[in-house]
Amino acid sequence: MPMLPTERSIRTTPEGLLWEPGERWVRGVKGEVTVVDSRHPVLVWEPGLPVPQYAFPREEVRTDLLRPAKDPPTGTHTGARVFYDLEADGEVVENAAWVFPAEDLAGHIAFAWFLRWDSGLDHWYEEDEEIFVHPRDPHKRVDALPSSRHVRVEIDGTLVADTHRPVLLFETSLPTRYYIPPEDVRRDLFVPTEHHTSCPYKGTADYWSWRGGAGVPPNLLWSYPDPLTAVAVIKGRLAFFNEAVDITVDGERAERPVTPFSASLGTRPRTR
Incomplete structure (x- = not known):
């Protein structure tokens, strides 16, 4: 049965996050290692940030490559408290991933893209096309x-x-x-x-x-x-x-x- 438009509408969390289930196959790569391989991504809009980010179900993330962050930031990503350092392809990327402080997204892990040039993965793909800078917004033409x-x-x-x-x-x-x-x-x-x-x-x-x-x-x-x-x-x-x-x-x-x-x-x- 096809999904109705109302079922695909953007959700709001008490923290002020907006989120929406995505349907694109999204992959994130660090060096030669595929860190994210997701067919059930979630697009998340943070307050004050005009472009979306992706969060992924834990089971579609190489969580074995994540370690509790040694020096987690404060006051970022709408008050996120859980951050991870990424160890992949012989490199450690500090605070490369986090969990948004929203019950709706508790089972998802978000990754830094290219808005922060000093962190994140090397390549991101939607289907088989490489995407740069930030995820594309499905509500933008x-x-x-x-x-x-x-x-x-x-x-x-x-x-x-x-x-x-x-x-x-x-x-x-x-x-x-x-x-x-x-x-x-x-x-x-x-x-x-x-x-x-x-x-x-x-x-x-x-x-x-x-x-x-x-x-x-x-x-x-x-x-x-x-x-x-x-x-x-x-x-x-x-x-x-x-x-x-x-x-x-x-x-x-x-x-x-x-x-x-x-x-x-x-x-x-x-x-x-």
């Missing part, structure tokens, strides 16, 4: 749609991009990003940097900085040279942080949005 809208981008009054061939990328909870063909961007006004970021929905991005005057944040232009299949249409195209540049779409100047990236960019919203 990322749609890349070719368009004929007229998009102009200015920095400090200088026109740096002008196109009628953008790809609009719509990502839940973020402003629309405009991916522009490289020939429609004044690439001579930018210099490549060593900065890179990874996204579980799009892939790994390269960055460029503005060659012009001061006051413009670095790394405000990016591109995905080898994007994931679901957004292959953005391959090689260039996008700007709406938070730091002035974008005009079909003759209408857009407001600069305030997003989680605004603080790191050091930008302030600018309205029409």
